[in-house]
Structures are given as C-alpha cells and as structure tokens.
Amino acid sequence: MTGKTHRRPPQGIPAAPAPVLSPTLRVLLGLAAAVVALAGLYFARDLVGPLVLGAVIVIICHPVRFPLERRGWPTWTATTAVIVVGYLILAVLVALLWYAGVQFAQLVVDYEDQLKSTAEAVISWLQSIGMDGQAADATASILRPANVLAFATSLGGTVLSVLTAFFFVVAYVIFMAADGARYSRAEASFGRGVRPTVRRFQIYNSGVRRYYVVNATFGAIVAIIDGLALWALGVPAPAVWAILAFVTNFIPNIGFVLGLIPPALLALVVGGWPLMLVVIAVYCVVNVTLQVLVQPKFVSDAVSLSLTLSFFSVIFWTFIIGPLGAILSIPLTLLVRALVLEGDPDARWLRWLSGDHEAAPLRPAAAEPD
Structure with missing residues (x-):
C-alpha cells in the first residue's frame, strides 16, 4: 500500500506538548466572550429584568414549601403556597410604587407656585455670591416645575414599565415555583456527583x-x-x-x-x-x-x-x-x-x-x- 507513514517519536523522547494558549490570550478571549454575552443581555433587557425579578422572588419564597412538605402536604399544595406568598410580595411592591407615584405627581401640581418662587430665590442667591447667570439658572433648574414634572413623568414611565413587566413576572413565578420542587430533588436523582453544583447554588440562594x-x-x-x-x-x-x-x-x-x-x-x-x-x-x-x-x-x-x-x-x-x-x-x-x-x-x-x-x-x- 502506498501513502504517507506517520513516524512515531523514538522511545525515550517525549512527544511535543499540545499548544497551549498564553494567559494574555485567554484573558482577551474571556473578555471578548463577556462583551458578547453582556451585549445580548443589554438588547434583551426587557425580557431579562422580569426573569431575574421572578427568580429572586421565588428564591425568597421557596423555603415556605419545606415545613408544608414535612407535614405531608402534597407537592402541588406547597408549590401553590410559594406562588401565593410571591404574589403577596409583588402586590405590596406594586401598591407602594403606585401610591408614591400618584402622590408625587399631585405634590408637583400643588406646589407649582412655591417651586417657581424658590427657583428664582436660589438663582438670585447664587448670582449674589458670584456665580454667572447661566450657571445659576442651570443649578436651580431642578426646582422648576416643568423639570420636576418631567421627572415625575419619567418616574411614571418607570412605574408603568414595572407594571408591564409585572405580568411577565407573574408567569415566571408560577413556572419557577413549580420547577423549584423538582430542582430540590436533583441530588437524590443524580447522586453525589452533582453535590458540589447543588451546594454552590444552595449557598447562592441562601445569600440572596x-x-x-x-x-x-x-x-x-x-x-x-x-x-x-x-x-x-x-x-x-x-x-x-x-x-x-x-x-x-x-x-x-x-x-x-x-x-x-x-x-x-x-x-x-x-x-x-x-x-x-x-x-x-x-x-x-x-x-x-x-x-x-x-x-x-x-x-x-x-x-x-x-x-x-x-x-x-x-x-x-x-x-x-x-x-x-x-x-x-x-x-x-x-x-x-x-x-x-x-x-x-x-x-x-x-x-x-x-x-x-x-x-x-x-x-x-x-x-x-x-
């Protein structure tokens, strides 16, 4: 038969080591991968934010299931209890944000004249201590009703976005609470080989x-x-x-x-x-x-x-x-x-x-x- 023959190195002479990336190159590749991953998170922020919020709420509420399961309650009942507690937390948060946003907007309307007069007084005082008119006006702009209303509008937009995300969080809490019951049995299902990973996330959940x-x-x-x-x-x-x-x-x-x-x-x-x-x-x-x-x-x-x-x-x-x-x-x-x-x-x-x-x-x- 014809063809190339691969020569083996003589006995006693070690084979050439496989090429290894230099530490600098590994760092650069890691940074490049991190940038790509973070860019993906940035463009998917409207999905990632509610997902993380739902996960955090489930992590906080997950221990509710343990005493119920020890008393012999069915798994679905313990999962329902986790969901109910999670929804109560969400309801309280939404109620607080809604009340604060409405009251803040009303305050701006009620104190519009006082805001104007205070802004003018601040401008006069800043000019009296040597600040030029443009800089003084820019400094006191935070008290102008139009700017305060703009801030209130942006705050309302943030509250609205949170309320919109709320519907996604509601769904995430249901699904994650159900999955949490299954994940807690990972070590029993796969043996000691997964214990380090399970332990790592147990520590993470406890810290959160x-x-x-x-x-x-x-x-x-x-x-x-x-x-x-x-x-x-x-x-x-x-x-x-x-x-x-x-x-x-x-x-x-x-x-x-x-x-x-x-x-x-x-x-x-x-x-x-x-x-x-x-x-x-x-x-x-x-x-x-x-x-x-x-x-x-x-x-x-x-x-x-x-x-x-x-x-x-x-x-x-x-x-x-x-x-x-x-x-x-x-x-x-x-x-x-x-x-x-x-x-x-x-x-x-x-x-x-x-x-x-x-x-x-x-x-x-x-x-x-x-």
Missing part, C-alpha cells in the same frame, strides 16, 4: 434570601423613623418619602442619597433653608447610623461582596438591564461569581478579591527570606 431580609428589615426601620421625623417637621407627604426611603434602601451605597434629595428639596420649598438643613441632618444621623455603620456588617455576612464591587454593581447592572438592575445588582453579581468563579479552583484568589470570605488563603504565605 439573607440579603433581601436584611435590607427589608433595615429599610422598614429607616422608613418608619424618616417618615415620623418628616411628619413632626411638617414636611408634606411623609408617607411618600418613607416609601422612597424603603425602596432606595435596596440600592447599595447610593440609595441613601437618592432617598434624601426629594424630601430635602420639598423642605426647602415649604420651609426654607433651615427646614432643609434639619431634614438633611435627620437623614444623615438616622441613615448613616443604620445604613452605613450597622447594616453593612449584616449585608457583608450575607453576601460577602466588597464595597467597591457592590457600588460598581449598581451602576453596571442599571446600565445593562435598566432601573431593575439597581435593585437586582447584588443577586446578579453573586450569580456571575457563582457561575464563573466558584466552580474554578484556580479562581480562588479572584473570589477573595471580590470579598468572598470562604475563599481566604488556606494557609498563611511563607515569609520571604531577607
């Missing part, structure tokens, strides 16, 4: 639940204190600002500022600079004490994310999937870490950089010789 429980608890405390303080100070619509304080508590790092600006500006309109400064002082004392000094300790224990990564997550996921990204930023970041890093033993140091306490070095590094 603790994160939202901690934020809801501290958010309720902050909202009650802020609302009572604003009511005592005579700031209009304290319930609206209490709701805003509760909702923005789920936005890491910058939620406090977002919840402070509207009531502080309204205090400026109805009571002048003294009332505004008092409102800012009250918010700083209450929110800084609870949200900056106390709450991060509990949140850190729940999710193990660094402060820098938490702050960046809010900006990044808001850009990728829209306003829902601010509230879902921590679960999304935890999910990426669980999928990309926690299954790779070589990525232990990256997990440590992200704030994961369980990824601490196994033993102290040996001291360098002098």
